[in-house]
Amino acid sequence: MSKQRVLLLGVTGETGGSILQGLLGDPDSFDVEVLVRPSAADSPRIKELAERVVKVHAVDIASLPELVKTLVGIDVFISAIDPGSQLAQLNLATAAKEAGVKHFIPCAFTTVAPAGGIMTLRDEKEQVYQHIRKLYLPYTVIDVGYWYQLSFPALPSGRVDYASVAPRLTIHGDGNMPTMLTDLRDIGPFVALIIKDPRTLNRFVIAYGDVLSENETFHIMEDLSGEKINRVHISIEELLASRARAAAALKADPPKAGARMVASGENYKYSKYVRGDNTPEHAQYLGYLDARELYPEFKPRSFTDFVCELLAGKVPKAYASRAEEIKKFRHD
Structure with missing residues (x-):
């Protein structure tokens, strides 16, 4: 089987960085290229990446002609674009269709939830998915649940604070969802396995x-x-009230990044802890294929595995370059 030519957008982000590692870990299957904004092309990170990938393309993603030219000959396009730029993928999908891209992977990579007023981010992604379908562009949507790196509680000793974006002690509702x-x-x-598999087209x-x-x-x-964690309990009523306040703040000032981040966080909690959307059963109902069933040979880390690494000081901190910014707005 010939190698697939893969173009990845969002390589400097957390998800994009993980995807890059997965693709580079299978050199017999993929020739990896990356797409970056012109403003980032000369950054030290991109210069370092240029030595590890086939090619770096610095392209204005708002320019349809530039995108089409860049995408010609690409087998798989993967978008790991930032949360605030989801609708920029409408142009990317249009360009991919015109260029003849064989497989388009939009920026999903989130928890499972139906569209329709539950999570604003999910609804924006749905606009992209519907546009892809209108184009009859071959696609796969890949969701991944919620990261371990954002889900572990703090310890009284502070021994895992090195990897924490914002220490969390909160239990929502009865904590059993x-x-x-x-x-x-x-x-x-996971992505490397999925994009090679015709069953996922x-x-x-999930x-x-x-x-x-x-x-x-x-x-x-x-x-x-061996430590006892002092939990902070938040009732469902308090969670709903907090979500309503965040939605009102966002409505009052839509462009404000902080308001968007807070509202997004509240929507995640509502979906996960009130509605219980993010489960294998609901994913199956919504028509997802289960990657655990598709690829039994791949053994992802369990949360217990993760915690063992965490306690040993071996887990890299997520969002390390943005930790202080995120910490200001995250209230778990």
Whole structure:
């Protein structure tokens, strides 16, 4: 089988970085190229990446002619664009169709939830998915649950604070709602498997490492660390009120990045802990293929595996370059 020519957008982000590692880990299957904005082309990170990939394309993604020219000959296009730029993918999909791209992977990579007023981010993604379908552009939507890296509780000793974006001690409701969780580092290997598999063409796929409630994640941390965590309980009523306040703040000032981040966080909590959307059962109902069933040979890290690494000081911090910015707006 000949190698696929893959073009990846969003390589400097957390998800894009994981995908890059997954693709580069399978050099017999992929020739990897990256797409960056012209403003980022001369950054040290991109210059370093240029030594590891076949080619770096610096292109204005708002320019349809430039995109079409760049995408000609690409087999698989993967978008890991930032959350605030989801609708920029409308132009990317149009260009991919004109250029004859064989497989378009839009920026999904989130928790499972139906569209329609539950999560603004999910609704923006749905606009992209509908546009792809109108174009009859071959696609695969890949969702991944919620990261382990954002799901572990803090310990009284502070020994895992080195990897924490914002220390969390909160239990929502009774804490028993299960949710799919994934190690950020496993997203890339999952993607590499999925884009090679013809069974996933024009389908939604869910990839995850574990299914746990908040109570279970806290118990695992306590059992493995030997420390007792003092929980902060937030009722469902408080969560709903907080979500309503965040929505009102965003409506009052839509362009404000902080308001958008807070509202997005509240929507995630509502979907995961009130509605319970992010489960394998709901994914199956919504028509997802389960990557755990498709690729039994791949063993993603369990949350217990992750915590063992975390306690050993071996887990890289997510959003390390943006930690202070995110910490200001994250209230778990």
